[in-house]
Amino acid sequence: MSMAITSQLKEKIAIQLNLFYLALSFFTRLPVPKTMHYSETLLNKANRYFSFVGLVTGLFLGLSYVIFSTFLPTNIAILLTMAVSLLLTGAFHEDGLADMADGIGGAFTVEKRLTIMKDSRIGTYGTVTLLISLLLKFTLLVTIANHDGNYLLLAIFLAESLSRAVAGSLISAMPYVTDIEQSKSKPLAQAQSLSELTLLILVAAIPLMFYPSDIIFTLVMVLLFFRYLFKHWLIDRLGGFTGDCLGAAQQISELLIYLTLVAYIDNDALLAATLAGSIT
Structure with missing residues (x-):
């Protein structure tokens, strides 16, 4: 009896590991086991x-960052870390942000917007949006690092996970509108169960445990407000979401997380300066 239970448990673990490997192989360039089983149905569940x-x-x-900052100045270490991020993911999410900016910024009909978003070439709207996004991220990360290197490490850990949860949660909130046969993200989920959404959020919440309650509350409110606005904006512009929109949601959420953390850093510095002035 126990052997049967053990066998069933191993099978369930293997299934979940396979789903994780599918997600990892789709969103990163990291190697996964060659025994990984792929199907659109499984990737849909990943x-x-x-x-x-x-x-x-x-x-x-x-x-x-820890390795680079050991030998190099902070700003260069951060720039190289950002380069690693682009190599690690193949600029997958950045590409989505640029394509969405080109599509929605460069056309007035849903059909034309979707057509532009499928084009592999980058236009003016996408270029400008991507440049601003990368420059803003660099500036925010340098600001955080100058405050505290350990704070930066935790911020990266938080932003990488929480931003993907925000993007992934949109799957259950809107219809999938792009052409399945031509979309770059055609195997992605077009539906999401409550259990999948719950796990997505719970895992993303793990790094939040290292932050005080006021920062947690602010981050959650900021991201929920963004999700609400972004969802209705996409429905108005496209009638739903595409894979590019999910990539854009991840990038914008990541920037909002860093912006919120920097705002708290600046407020702490301002408060400290005010208190020091009143004491003297």
Whole structure:
């Protein structure tokens, strides 16, 4: 009896590991076991591990920064860490942000917007959006690092995971509108169960445990507000979401997380300066 239970448990673990490997192989360039089984149905279920992939990428990026910062100035170490991020994911999410900006910024009908978003070439809207996004991320990360290197490591870990949870949660909130035969993200989930959404959020919440309650509350409110606005904006512009939109959601959420953390750093500095002035 116990052997049968053990066998069933091993099978269940193997199934979940396979789903995780599918998510990891789709969103990163990291190697996965050759025994991994692929099907569109399985990859459709792998959305539950999107935030777990973020924990993995966050670990790699944190380690990269620690190595680079040992020998190089902070700004160069951060720039190289960002380069590692692009290599690690193949600029998958950045590409989605640029394509969405081109599509929605460069057309007035849903059909034309979707057509532009499928084009592999990058246009003016996409270029400008991507440049601003990368420059803003670099500036925010340098600001956090100058405050505290350990704080930066935790911030990267948090942003990588939580931003993917925000993006992944949109799957259950809107219809999938792009052409399945031509979309770059055609195997992605077009539906999401409550259990998949729950796991997605719970894993993303793990790094939040290292933050005080006021920062947790602010981050959750900021991201929920963004998700609400972004969802209705996409429905108005496209009638739903595409894979590019999920990539854009991840990138914007990541920036909002860093912006929120920087805002708290600046407020702490302002408060400290005010208190010091009143004492003297």
